[in-house]
Amino acid sequence: MGAVLKLVLEHDLIARLMNTHCASFPWPSGSPGAGAALVQTVVEAAQVQALVDISLNGEAQSARDFVFRLRDKGAPIESLYLDLITPAARRIGAMWEADTCDFVLVTLALLRIQQLMYDLSPDFVFDGAEPSSRRALIVPAPGSHHTLGAAMVADFFRRDGWDVVSSHELSRADVVRALRQEWFDVVAVSISAPNQVLMTSALISDVRKVSSNRGITVMVGGPLAQSVPDLAIRVGADVVTLDAKQAVVEAGRAVPVRRTSVAN
Numbered sequence: 001m002g003a004v005l006k007l008v009l010e011h012d013l014i015a016r017l018m019n020t021h022c023a024s025f026p027w028p029s030g031s032p033g034a035g036a037a038l039v040q041t042v043v044e045a046a047q048v049q050a051l052v053d054i055s056l057n058g059e060a061q062s063a064r065d066f067v068f069r070l071r072d073k074g075a076p077i078e079s080l081y082l083d084l085i086t087p088a089a090r091r092i093g094a095m096w097e098a099d100t101c102d103f104v105l106v107t108l109a110l111l112r113i114q115q116l117m118y119d120l121s122p123d124f125v126f127d128g129a130e131p132s133s134r135r136a137l138i139v140p141a142p143g144s145h146h147t148l149g150a151a152m153v154a155d156f157f158r159r160d161g162w163d164v165v166s167s168h169e170l171s172r173a174d175v176v177r178a179l180r181q182e183w184f185d186v187v188a189v190s191i192s193a194p195n196q197v198l199m200t201s202a203l204i205s206d207v208r209k210v211s212s213n214r215g216i217t218v219m220v221g222g223p224l225a226q227s228v229p230d231l232a233i234r235v236g237a238d239v240v241t242l243d244a245k246q247a248v249v250e251a252g253r254a255v256p257v258r259r260t261s262v263a264n
Helices: 003-020 045-057 060-072 077-098 103-126 148-159 172-181 194-210 231-235 244-254
Strands: 135-140 163-166 186-190 217-221 239-241
Touching: 045 060, 045 077, 045 103, 060 077, 060 103, 077 103, 077 148, 077 244, 103 148, 135 148, 135 172, 148 163, 148 186, 148 244, 172 194, 186 194, 186 244, 194 217, 194 231, 217 231, 217 244, 231 239, 239 244
Parallel strands: 135 163, 135 186, 186 217, 217 239
Antiparallel strands: none
């Protein structure tokens, strides 16, 4: 593949298509058994690899059929999120990073993974708590194209009844503007790489300065949380979490449910 074409794919195709619901490095914990202490583990390692193979070699419908068969057999969508989609996306992303698989095949496979989460999302969110007035802004670190993690965390918050604003298209200026103009109880940032630490620290500094909620809770998570124990201190966050489920639990502890609206 020509260098120019590859560059276009990398910065346009990935940014525009993957970012809706997908990335190679999602927020939830990276092992196939992540979340096992919180939900019933029904996904086996062989099934993760099967999804990887189908996504790389098959059509989107084949991947969808495979995952929905597991759901129809009783696998909770939460487990499909944490124990199947997350590690499958990580393995495919690792192939890209290691240059062990054709770039276009990896891109298409990740798009198929994206579609799976998009297809599961309505049922996952619908089967959740009653809406409350708690509000969360959930974004990937500035400049990141790795957004499946933030999208997955957003789904977990919505399922817990939160009013969520989440988009990969929000720039640092957009985030600052939203926080200045609207009330948010929580801001959550997904950090996927070491070079995003300084940018995230600057963003969180802005959050503290401009938020209309002077007691706002700032959370961070992502793959970097696995290898940087003091990540919260480095970026100035209140809480660091290792997966989407834990993020919702910690947010719930910080912000009790209320049934009355908060004026903007």
